[in-house]
Amino acid sequence: MRKPSVSDETLNRILKYLGILLLGFGVILLAIQFSDFWSWILNAIKAVIIPLSLAYIGALILYPLIKYLEKKGIGPRGFSLGLVFILAVGLIFSAFYFFTPLIIEEIKNFFADDFPVIVDYINNDLREEFILGTDIYDRIYNYISETNVIADTVDQFVPNLIKAVSSALLPILTSVAILPILLIFYLNDYEVINERLRAIVPKKHEKNAAELGSRLNKTVGAYLRGQLLLMIVLGAVATIVYKIIGLKYYFLFGFLVGVTNIIPYFGLIIAAVPPIIYTFIATSGPGPLLVLLVNVVLQFFEGNIFQPLIMSHQLSIHPIVIIISILFFGSLFGPLGVIFASPIAASIRVIYQFFRDLRKEIEQNKLNEAKGS
Amino acid sequence: MIKSNRPRIYSKYEINYIVFLYTMVLFVPLILVFTYVFNIEYTFDLNILLLALLAIDVFITLIGVIFLRIKRDTLKRNVKINYQNEFYYLVIISVFGLLGFIVLYQYFFGITEYIPSIFVLLLVIFVYTLIKLGQKYFNLRYQRKI
Numbered sequence: 001m002r003k004p005s006v007s008d009e010t011l012n013r014i015l016k017y018l019g020i021l022l023l024g025f026g027v028i029l030l031a032i033q034f035s036d037f038w039s040w041i042l043n044a045i046k047a048v049i050i051p052l053s054l055a056y057i058g059a060l061i062l063y064p065l066i067k068y069l070e071k072k073g074i075g076p077r078g079f080s081l082g083l084v085f086i087l088a089v090g091l092i093f094s095a096f097y098f099f100t101p102l103i104i105e106e107i108k109n110f111f112a113d114d115f116p117v118i119v120d121y122i123n124n125d126l127r128e129e130f131i132l133g134t135d136i137y138d139r140i141y142n143y144i145s146e147t148n149v150i151a152d153t154v155d156q157f158v159p160n161l162i163k164a165v166s167s168a169l170l171p172i173l174t175s176v177a178i179l180p181i182l183l184i185f186y187l188n189d190y191e192v193i194n195e196r197l198r199a200i201v202p203k204k205h206e207k208n209a210a211e212l213g214s215r216l217n218k219t220v221g222a223y224l225r226g227q228l229l230l231m232i233v234l235g236a237v238a239t240i241v242y243k244i245i246g247l248k249y250y251f252l253f254g255f256l257v258g259v260t261n262i263i264p265y266f267g268l269i270i271a272a273v274p275p276i277i278y279t280f281i282a283t284s285g286p287g288p289l290l291v292l293l294v295n296v297v298l299q300f301f302e303g304n305i306f307q308p309l310i311m312s313h314q315l316s317i318h319p320i321v322i323i324i325s326i327l328f329f330g331s332l333f334g335p336l337g338v339i340f341a342s343p344i345a346a347s348i349r350v351i352y353q354f355f356r357d358l359r360k361e362i363e364q365n366k367l368n369e370a371k372g373s
Numbered sequence: 374m375i376k377s378n379r380p381r382i383y384s385k386y387e388i389n390y391i392v393f394l395y396t397m398v399l400f401v402p403l404i405l406v407f408t409y410v411f412n413i414e415y416t417f418d419l420n421i422l423l424l425a426l427l428a429i430d431v432f433i434t435l436i437g438v439i440f441l442r443i444k445r446d447t448l449k450r451n452v453k454i455n456y457q458n459e460f461y462y463l464v465i466i467s468v469f470g471l472l473g474f475i476v477l478y479q480y481f482f483g484i485t486e487y488i489p490s491i492f493v494l495l496l497v498i499f500v501y502t503l504i505k506l507g508q509k510y511f512n513l514r515y516q517r518k519i
Contacts, residue, residue, distance in 0.1 A: 233465060240406055240472045244479070244488065250410075305464065 051175040055182040060221035061228065062088060062183070063190060081187050089180075099255070106252040114248075118281050212354050219350045223343050230306055231261045234298065238271075241294055245286045247275060257298070262339050264307075264322050268299045317345050383510050386441070386448035388456050391510055392463060393437050399466055400430040402473020409476045419480060455512040463506070467499045 006014075031038050062084050069080040130137040144150055186193060194213070201209040235258020242250035253275045260267035272295035279288040325345040329337035396403075404426055413422075441448070474495055475488060507513040 233468075236410075237468060237472070239410055240469075240476075243410055244472070244475060246485075301468075305468075 047171060047174070050171060051178045051182055054175060054179050055186050057224060058179065058183045059186050059190065060217060060224055062187060064221065064225070066187060077188060081184065085180075085184065085187075099251075102251050103255055106249045110249060110252070114278075114282065117283070121281055208354075208358065212351065215350050215354060216347055219346050220343050223346050227262065227342070230302075231258045233306060234258060234261050234268075234302055237301075238294075238298060241298070242275070245290055245294060247279070247291065248282065248285050249275075249278070253278075261302070263326065264342050265303075265319060266326065268295060268302060271295075317342070317349060321345055321349075380512055382452055382454065382512060383456075384449045385451035385453070386445055388459055388510060389448060390441055391506065392459050393441065394434075395463055395506075396466060397430055397434045397437070399470035399473065400433070401426045402470050402477055403466060404473075405480075406469055406473035406476050457511070457513065460503075460507050460511040460513060464503060467503060471495050471499055 065084045065087075066077070066080045069075070069083060070077070074080050074083065127134055127137050127141075198206060198210050198213065235254055238257035239250055239254025242253050247253060253271070256274060257268065257271040260271040263270070272292065275291045276288050276295075279286060279291050322342055322345060325341040325348075326338055329341040329344055331337070333340075401423065405423075408422070471492070475492060478488070478491055479485070
């Protein structure tokens with residue numbers, strides 16, 4: 001008898017996957033039919049998931065500190081948690097208390113001293129110094145005046161911005177208000193909650209799920225802590241260097257470097273644009289070339305010293321992977337996707353490595369069994 | 374006797390000693406770099422501030438050395454394969470220390486034209502010191518992927 005080319009087992013598997021695929025399509029079709037209902041449900045989920053994710057991120061950052069205190073004999077959990085929480089809140093509060101007035105003052109000074117100069121420069125001197133020539137400048141100027149494109153864009157942009165801010169304000173305020181409470185409860189019962197979550201997983205996969213969860217916590221936690229430290233260190237270094245070279249709004253631009261560093265590779269480039277433009281227009285202070293040089297040196301130090309040191313080699317993800325994930329998650333989730341692209345990429349890498357290790361382990365076990373028999 | 378190629382592993386006592394003394398050497402520039410950003414030099418007389426910082430530095434160094442000597446036996450028993458985190462700490466304070474030395478130079482001499490040359494010179498000294506320290510005491514292999 002001729003042996004069938006496809007075994008029953010493979011056929012069963014194909015049928016199973018086909019069934020799942022059809023069921024998936026069915027669910028999507030149903031979801032499309034009741035889009036209002038789903039958007040209602042999704043909004044409810046979003047309202048829960050944002051503070052919950054923030055609490056998870058906060059817990060990943062703070063939990064090692066609590067564990068460290070407990071290891072040193074500072075306990076029980078309530079006490080060590082209280083200490084860490086007071087420290088964290090104190091740090092955030094003092095950062096706001098000391099830095100916000102400085103940054104606000106610099107912004108005020110900019111609008112009082114430099115903004116009129118910039119406007120004057122655009123109106124009077126830009127035509128003569130335009131890099132593409134006065135003809136092109138006149139054409140652009142005429143186009144802008146005829147089509148009224150700037151006024152139209154501003155007219156559209158401002159109401160949209162107000163609408164977006166007002167719609168996002170309530171969820172943000174709710175998240176900020178709920179976050180400390182969620183964080184306290186989560187950190188207080190960290191092990192119990194994780195244990196309960198683990199109990200949801202079927203017994204057969206419990207061990208693997210626990211291992212994967214612990215690896216993910218370790219990696220994402222280390223990544224977030226590293227990123228936070230990197231932002232602080234680079235922000236501080238940029239502020240100091242900007243002041244040394246005599247840049248006027250060094251606090252503002254340094255702060256920008258720290259904040260934008262949340263986006264790997266692109267952050268420093270984005271942060272370099274405003275000071276370079278400013279030095280082009282400003283009449284005093286360092287030239288744009290010096291600012292560009294400083295930013296190139298900072299980028300070099302960030303990529304070759306700080307990033308490998310602080311983020312450690314375990315978390316090193318190839319730059320191409322990071323750039324692709326920034327583009328992909330950025331287009332999926334917007335600015336939030338850009339910010340969280342790297343931790344998501346790190347998580348995917350951990351999951352991939354875990355399953356690769358698991359497969360190797362299974363193969364090794366099979367080999368050992370075969371040898372034994 | 375055949376000389377072993379295996380690197381000597383230092384105890385936490387030696388490492389803590391190096392880290393502490395390194396921090397104390399950079400103490401004045403480290404403080405100065407942050408006072409510079411917040412323009413504190415305009416509030417105090419700079420010479421008095423520097424003298425006070427030096428006095429505090431010497432005082433903390435003495436206390437720290439005595440403390441390390443007391444804890445010597447306990448720390449000598451603690452050994453790690455390598456001291457990566459301690460080394461990373463040294464790198465980070467070196468960056469701020471380097472900038473602190475530039476600030477110090479600016480305070481004393483004020484000639485901004487020479488700052489890039491001094492920066493490069495200091496950078497070479499710091500990098501060389503860190504590489505040598507890392508190889509000898511912190512047991513780091515720069516070429517090896519961890």
